[in-house]
Amino acid sequence: MAINDEPGNSLDAWVARGAEMAQGMADARAVARRRRFDTIAVHGLYNHVAAAANQGAIIEPAYLAPAQHFHDSGELEAALAYLMPAWGYSRLANPSTLYLEETLALLETYGTSLEASALVTGSGMAAVHLATNALLAVDPSQPAGAPINFVASAKCYGGSFMLFQRYATERGIEVRWITDPLDTEAFERAIDANTRFLYVEVPSNPALALADIPALADIAHAAGLPLLVDSTVATPALLRPLSLGADVVIHSLSKAIGSSGLAIAGAVIARKGIPVRVGSDGLRTDFAMEVKLLPSRDLGPALSPFSALALLSDLRTLRTRMDAWSRTALAVARFLDAHPAVSHVSYPGLAEHPGHAIAARDFRLADGDDDGHEVARYSTLMGFTLAGGMEAARRAYDRLSLIFRATDLGRVKSVAVIPSISTHQQQGEAGRATAQIAPGLIRLSIGGEHRDDLIADLAHALDA
Ligand SMILES: Cc1ncc(COP(=O)(O)O)c(C=O)c1O
Structure with missing residues (x-):
């Protein structure tokens, strides 16, 4: 979006220049839209023209400056009236x-x-x-x-x-x-x-x-x-x-x-x-x-x-990560589902989940599997409860030695939390009842570790 030459000091000239800049972005968007998901995720709108305006840097630069310098009063006026593409001030x-x-x-x-x-x-x-x-x-x-x-x-x-x-x-x-x-x-x-x-x-x-x-x-x-x-x-x-x-x-x-x-x-x-x-x-x-x-x-x-x-x-790597980690999550959900200490597993990829049919219809890995076949992937998050209730949940939770105990999800490192005593504690018992959050529910977010190590950690925790 950099402007290196001045079209003049008039508001109208800057508005006209702004229309050209907006058209340039629309053209870049149209080019990007013809690409596949991974390509868009990797490149977005940062193309060769944008790189040339940034010393040739192939990665988007960090513009840490709080404010943009304007060429003249005409550009200042057009930019702050939203009459041309500009950034102005980094809060905006x-x-x-x-x-x-x-x-x-x-x-x-x-x-x-x-x-x-x-x-x-x-x-x-x-x-x-x-x-x-x-x-x-x-x-x-x-x-x-x-x-x-x-x-x-x-x-x-x-x-x-x-x-x-x-x-x-x-x-x-x-x-x-x-x-x-x-x-x-x-x-x-x-x-x-x-x-x-x-x-x-x-x-x-x-x-x-x-x-x-x-x-x-x-x-x-x-x-x-x-x-x-x-x-x-x-x-x-x-x-x-x-x-x-x-x-x-x-x-x-x-x-x-x-x-x-x-x-x-x-x-x-x-x-x-x-x-x-x-x-x-x-x-x-x-x-x-x-x-x-x-x-x-x-x-x-x-x-x-x-x-x-x-x-x-x-x-940039969202699709391949979500594909791989969701497959690990499905394997972990199946392991938990078959474990005698576990009373219930909630994961949309399991057939008994009440929303499974909708998830199978709507959750589509962008661009399909490696061969381009349409596939559903069910995300990296699951919840499970233990037959022994809250006491058993705390015991198993405290025995995890690979999976982190943290109020987090979607992370490259797998994490687990007991929502009723943490993330959903302040909404109170009535609020949790409305949201149907069981006291002993353990929420598990699967990351990039190998499934065998995650399952071994869970098996050890559940032995308690
Ligand atoms: C589904 C969902 N929406 C919104 C938020 C809030 O996001 P943040 O923690 O970035 O403020 C969270 C946080 O856990 C979340 O899980």
């Missing part, structure tokens, strides 16, 4: 974070003709907050005494659950919890004139619950509402909710996308032209861009450019 935008955003938008729309924009944030919770908060604006025409509401699966990450409870206690917004996200009719029944959006996590953390995204999208759209999907656990390598009808995808990039664990980050990716009942037209035409240019600028959850590059480095 930055060339390094832009490369990450563009790559994510391309991967989430892979295999479709959909246009999407993306916004990256300083954490996954910032992404959940920005995406939902933008849809909860006060509507002056709404009759008093009828609170704004939204319909959300209760089977979601504890932090999202707490944020939604906070909307309720601090702002009087009604959260209409759906305890079984496979019950699509329950979502439909919960919608009324004051509903703003439907929200699901697929698959959910830690319950591994599924939801029928195409059916929920139809229900949401019939009511003029957007469907938001937190797809952190699946990643676009396995599940692309926009291609199934969803409007907005949310990620904690701190997880499988950033599996090396060098950054905390989040993303909102939205297709262009989505149904939104209340708020600016920009939300309807280009949701993620509107949220980036206005509320995100004002609320300030910007991602560090340094983190953006760490995440880009991990993103």
